[in-house]
Amino acid sequence: VDISSVGYWGEGWSPYMPAFAYQKELIDIWIDAFQRTPLLMNFDEQEALTYGTQHGAGWRLDCLGDMRKNSNDQYFPAEMLEVYPQQVVRAGIQDVWQRKPVSLEVCFTVAGWKERGYDLDYILDQALRWHVSSVNIKSAPIPSEWKSQFESFQKRMGYRFILRRLEYPKTVHAGSMIPIHMWWLNAGVAPTYRDFSLAVELRSSTTATIVRIPVDLRKWLPGDAVFDGTLYVPENLAEGAYDFRVAMLDPRTERPAIRLAIEGRRDDGWYGMGSLTVKTQ
Structure with missing residues (x-):
């Protein structure tokens, strides 16, 4: 279950985020209510991400595959090649996967990656480095040319x-x-x-x-x-x-x-x- 708080789609990010003290109160509601159900902490707010995972949640991000090299939009930065790898370290969540799950949601769609000429091997390898257990591909089809790579990826993600x-x-x-x-x-x-x-x-x-x-x-x-x-x-x-x-x-x-x-x-x-x-x- 995703920990929904404030911001766009309840994912804990927007230009209008409240101070962390208020975010913490919202996160605590989920942690207190779901004692037996695995929870996932949204990724964008570093302090909230650290707090949620320190209190028993796994983590998720929502733009797997964004291979843009730069961005002028402060609310949609270059994720895969800039923000995500560094945020994992800064938030101290490198080892969370050993006790709680990591779930990833694709950016755009997988077909959109292909249209943009993105490097599929890099994207899937990075997901495995993050020890992914589940991936949300938004019910969109996988290009036929990429199905064999996804079949191999599926056999390596999670446990086997x-x-x-x-x-x-x-x-x-x-x-x-x-x-x-x-x-x-x-x-x-x-x-x-x-x-x-x-x-x-x-x-x-x-x-x-x-x-x-x-x-x-x-x-x-x-x-x-x-x-x-x-x-x-x-x-x-x-x-x-x-x-x-x-x-x-x-x-x-x-x-x-x-x-x-x-x-x-x-x-x-x-x-x-x-x-x-x-x-x-």
């Missing part, structure tokens, strides 16, 4: 989880602890900001049981993550053959919520990783 290695015993006993090794890669540029659960499901033709893995996925920043631990095989699990499946679950629905960048996805969202045999004591 790849299970690189999984090791577990092929035969286990009900009521026992079993060792498990998982090596994951977050090939995106940001973590997930919701408290999803990493889980294993043991499923037979007649029954299924879910075992949660004690990791905090919100801390899986871009790069490798390893789990070396043990899982409990429920004592009431019947003897027989079981499929070994993994998923990342929504805490509200208890259903798979994240599409992983691996093969093996089933119709119910779980990923088949192999099988094992359960024996009773």
